Amino acid sequence: MEKSKTNVILILVTVAVFIVIVLTDIFIVPHILYTKSFDDLVGDTSGGINKIVLFSGSTGKQAEITDKAEIDSVYGLFKDTNYRINWDQNSRDGFQFSIGIYKDDGTVLKGLTYHSKQLIVCDDVNYSIKIAINEEEINKYFPD
Numbered sequence: 001m002e003k004s005k006t007n008v009i010l011i012l013v014t015v016a017v018f019i020v021i022v023l024t025d026i027f028i029v030p031h032i033l034y035t036k037s038f039d040d041l042v043g044d045t046s047g048g049i050n051k052i053v054l055f056s057g058s059t060g061k062q063a064e065i066t067d068k069a070e071i072d073s074v075y076g077l078f079k080d081t082n083y084r085i086n087w088d089q090n091s092r093d094g095f096q097f098s099i100g101i102y103k104d105d106g107t108v109l110k111g112l113t114y115h116s117k118q119l120i121v122c123d124d125v126n127y128s129i130k131i132a133i134n135e136e137e138i139n140k141y142f143p144d
Contacts, residue, residue, distance in 0.1 A: 034082035034130040038075075041083060041122045042101055042110045049075065049109065051102040056142045057095035063141035074141070075101075077133055078112075078120075086119065086126040095121075097138060114138075 039045065052074050054063040065071055078099070092115050101109045113121040117132035 032084070034084045034128075036083040036085075036127065038079040038081070038083070041112070041120075041127065045101075045103075045109065048104040049101055050104045050106070051100075053100035053102070054138060054141050055098045055100075056139075057097055059142060061142045065141065074099075074138070077137055081129055081131040081133070083120065083127040083129060086128045089126050092119070092121070092126075096135065 049071055050066065052065045052071055054065070054074070056062070065074055095113045095115050097114050099112045099114065101111075103109045110122065114133065115121065117135070118129055120127050120129055120133075
């Protein structure tokens with residue numbers, strides 16, 4: 001009788017530990033580790049990107065980028081870092097700039113809002129940025 005109680009307790013503890021590990025992986029790890037790449041946020045770009053539209057939140061100016069080398073340059077600014085879900089999911093007022101990424105067929109692949117060197121919003125989810133985006137490079141696309 002004593003051995004079967006020990007086995008049941010051992011099984012229950014094992015199951016409880018497993019549940020805690022799974023819940024931690026689902027709810028805690030995405031908020032702590034920078035696990036997402038820019039491609040994870042944007043989605044499948046295998047069909048190609050033919051346009052990026054930048055909109056300045058401070059000046060109201062818009063820049064449409066269609067040159068392949070410039071598209072790669074701008075995309076690379078965001079691709080060279082990792083992202084994690086921010087603990088604070090409250091909506092923000094104002095933004096530095098927004099980024100619209102268009103596929104070769106002209107449809108919008110993704111729209112993102114860049115709030116600061118540490119925060120970007122994608123699909124209404126706030127993400128922290130591991131390495132700050134070079135804002136000066138982005139601002140070059142908005143003529144004075």
